[in-house]
Amino acid sequence: MSARRESRLRAFAAKVRGFLRGRKRDGEFNDEIQEHLQLLAEKFVAQGMSREEAAAAARRQFGNVTLLQEDRRALQGFLFFEALWQDLRLSLRIILKSPGFTATAVLTLALGIGANTTIFSWIHGVLLNPLPGAGEPHRIVELESLAPSGEWVPTS
Amino acid sequence: MDTKKSEVLQGTLDLMILKTLHALGPLHGFGIARRIEQVSRDVLQLNEGTVYTSLLRQQQQGWIAAEWGTSENNRKAKFYSITKRGEKQLQVEAENWERISGVIGRVLKLEAER
Numbered sequence: 001m002s003a004r005r006e007s008r009l010r011a012f013a014a015k016v017r018g019f020l021r022g023r024k025r026d027g028e029f030n031d032e033i034q035e036h037l038q039l040l041a042e043k044f045v046a047q048g049m050s051r052e053e054a055a056a057a058a059r060r061q062f063g064n065v066t067l068l069q070e071d072r073r074a075l076q077g078f079l080f081f082e083a084l085w086q087d088l089r090l091s092l093r094i095i096l097k098s099p100g101f102t103a104t105a106v107l108t109l110a111l112g113i114g115a116n117t118t119i120f121s122w123i124h125g126v127l128l129n130p131l132p133g134a135g136e137p138h139r140i141v142e143l144e145s146l147a148p149s150g151e152w153v154p155t156s
Numbered sequence: 157m158d159t160k161k162s163e164v165l166q167g168t169l170d171l172m173i174l175k176t177l178h179a180l181g182p183l184h185g186f187g188i189a190r191r192i193e194q195v196s197r198d199v200l201q202l203n204e205g206t207v208y209t210s211l212l213r214q215q216q217q218g219w220i221a222a223e224w225g226t227s228e229n230n231r232k233a234k235f236y237s238i239t240k241r242g243e244k245q246l247q248v249e250a251e252n253w254e255r256i257s258g259v260i261g262r263v264l265k266l267e268a269e270r
Binding site for chain 2: 007010011014028029031032033035036039040061062063064065067068071072075076
């Protein structure tokens, strides 16, 4: 197997594992980063900075933590499902936040779906399935006789 | 940002981390960052956090292994070590770099001879 394909397979397998492990990784990674920031700040304090300066300098030298978490999540999960899950959570939050809008939307949808279902039932009953009680309506035939006038007349 | 530049930087960082672990044995993230800072004095101005992204990626490739342990000051830390596959990768990368720098050196010399 080519080295490139092998490395991509490896990355994929790691993604599957990471996806299945889920939340725990977030916490562990965060702990590790916080510890690093702590040590860095202590180093600056030893060099003579005040605690606040040291903490700020440590954060600056370390870089953006949020971006790092996102990178980690991108490496360890499937972007599609992560994005989907985030979208669902956001939608739920918005829905719960504006009940008036939600109620209106739900009512409109209910009306629309209800009307559609009713009309379709009518059409189905009248046009598509005109003989209630008939087990196999497609086997029903109409018998007509040829009258002396040349017309087809229903047999009875 | 220039993609080519960041790719080269990333590759360099990967290589430096592998070399560090190869030379100094198992280290935690902070130790690795300090060593890289020492070696690349002001030449490599990168955010220390990127070390962790590189570590993660190399773990996924199987070049680095990670284990929780206790650090010098009795704190819980994750220790990273190079794997056999990592040693091989290091060798391959080092050869690549030597080859490339050799070629560039020759090309630059050509220019000078003119």
